[in-house]
Amino acid sequence: MTLTTSTVNLGSMKGRETRQGRDTESAKLLYPTETFTKAPTRTEKDTGIFIQQGAYHFKNGARYVGDYAQNKKHGQGTFFYPDGSKYEGSWVEDLREGHGVYTYPNGDTYDGEWQHHLRHGQGTYQYKDTGAKYKGTWVDGNMELAGEYIYSNHRYQGNFVNNRPLGPGKYVFDIGCEQHGEYHKQEEERPEETLAPEVTLTWIPKGVSSMTSLAPVKEN
Incomplete structure (x- = not known):
């Protein structure tokens, strides 16, 4: 950007x-x-x-x-x-300070709060190519704390750290069930000349449960 x-x-x-x-x-x-x-x-x-x-x-x-x-x-x-x-x-x-909408060159949009020229507060980022969106908290330009990724037929709700899901969360499917679990961070060894290790995220499922209410209405 x-x-x-x-x-x-x-x-x-x-x-x-x-x-x-x-x-x-x-x-x-x-x-x-x-x-x-x-x-x-x-x-x-x-x-x-x-x-x-x-x-x-x-x-x-x-x-x-x-x-x-x-x-x-x-x-x-x-x-x-x-x-x-x-x-x-x-x-x-x-x-940029307060509420605003930023449209990026690739057609992605961010609609939400800004502070000191950065995405900060509550906001929604929508990806044009996939139609997916992130809705939740931003801190100094990054996805942080509570948020959710919303896809065409399911969504992920949980905690985010530095633009990635991390810790406990759940996938909510439109067919009427939820999968609870946790994202764990794993560091892979890299050559000695590399300063930082490669970080990957692994989803550890804990269980699947049926939703007591009707399947959620899709968000446009």
Whole structure:
């Protein structure tokens, strides 16, 4: 995933603006390869920060449309990255922060919470090619703690560590049964010149039980 942040010196501006933002004219900054268009200001209720809306076209092909404050992306906005990915959601001082949806170049999507430019909190990552999705907790960009993988006819629910299931969990099948067990981590020996051992995960089944309720409804 390509992470792009840009702090831009907006330079000289045509138009005028009062502190209250009531006498602001739409203005356009003139650049040989980058353009920026802005609209009148408003005040952010919680912080008192003056927010403006604008559209900025970067010379590398990126484009931002949305709120900004003090020359930084701040508020709600959409950033179109040069690699074809897109983020639409909340920004705080040039960083993805709060709720947002990121669409990756391969068509995968993440819809959830962000902190300091990383997936953090509750969110859902959907894989375009398979239709599978992960729904659960993220910490510093990784799948961590409680979560579930959802497939077309079954799902896995359990604990995750560094993007992998680890420890106790269960597979829930749409036919109306569950398989309980644990994922164990095993380290395989590698040549001495290799710094880190190869880590594999092994599913240890504990038992199968019928579900007392009806089979779960498939999630779209």
